[in-house]
Amino acid sequence: MGLDDITRRIRAAEIAAGRAPGSVTLIAVSKLQPPERVEAVLDAGHTVFGENYVQEAQGKWPAWRQAHPAASVHMIGPLQSNKARAAVQLFDAIHTLDRVTLARKLAAQMGEQDRHPQLFVQVNTGDEPQKAGILADELPGFLALCAELRLRPEGLMCIPPEDQDPVPHFRLLRDLAQAHGLPGLSMGMSADFEAAIAHGATHVRVGSAIFGARVTG
Numbered sequence: 001m002g003l004d005d006i007t008r009r010i011r012a013a014e015i016a017a018g019r020a021p022g023s024v025t026l027i028a029v030s031k032l033q034p035p036e037r038v039e040a041v042l043d044a045g046h047t048v049f050g051e052n053y054v055q056e057a058q059g060k061w062p063a064w065r066q067a068h069p070a071a072s073v074h075m076i077g078p079l080q081s082n083k084a085r086a087a088v089q090l091f092d093a094i095h096t097l098d099r100v101t102l103a104r105k106l107a108a109q110m111g112e113q114d115r116h117p118q119l120f121v122q123v124n125t126g127d128e129p130q131k132a133g134i135l136a137d138e139l140p141g142f143l144a145l146c147a148e149l150r151l152r153p154e155g156l157m158c159i160p161p162e163d164q165d166p167v168p169h170f171r172l173l174r175d176l177a178q179a180h181g182l183p184g185l186s187m188g189m190s191a192d193f194e195a196a197i198a199h200g201a202t203h204v205r206v207g208s209a210i211f212g213a214r215v216t217g
């Protein structure tokens with residue numbers, strides 16, 4: 001538990017996978033955490049954070065960013081289309097580009113604001129009806145639409161089904177990214193980030209293993 005421990009485990013997983021040390025970006029997921037825990041990680045010099053809720057992030061990050069100008073904040077939660085403006089204003093990356101209407105809204109806002117957060121397309125690798133994300137079959141068409149809108153996603157993101165071995169989902173995401181020439185893979189959380197790194201994750205999203213259990217919001 002804790003930042004140092006997770007950083008060490010990421011280094012070890014990179015080396016075990018024959019990957020360059022430091023090649024995986026650790027997104028410290030700070031949603032619903034008491035501020036003093038996040039401030040401790042900021043003070044330790046960590047710079048990349050993840051949030052799930054636009055409103056919560058709007059309340060916390062303007063002040064933290066002023067105190068820590070190198071900090072970047074990644075949106076990893078479901079994004080409502082009516083929050084696209086705020087999201088483009090606030091976030092350095094959006095991992096949850098998951099539908100056509102959102103692609104159109106983000107493209108419009110990125111043009112209007114001339115701000116270009118990194119984008120990841122969320123893929124519903126488990127074909128789960130209740131889960132957000134583009135189905136694997138629909139990914140080629142969705143990426144073609146992104147290209148028309150001049151959106152250039154950096155990579156793909158997935159949240160494997162809770163009750164399954166995540167590895168087949170990591171493999172599927174890696175294969176899809178490779179097939180489309182996308183370098184980024186946002187996958188792996190507290191319970192499975194080492195397996196995700198073994199399968200090519202470039203961004204792991206780790207919350208409770210760094211900060212402890214979340215305070216229910």
Ligand SMILES: *Cc1c(COP(=O)(O)O)cnc(C)c1O
Nearest residue numbers: 029076189190205206207208209
């Ligand atoms: C909350 C969340 C995480 C972090 O989960 P932990 O199990 O606390 O590491 C990662 N990814 C997404 C999409 C999340 O919503």
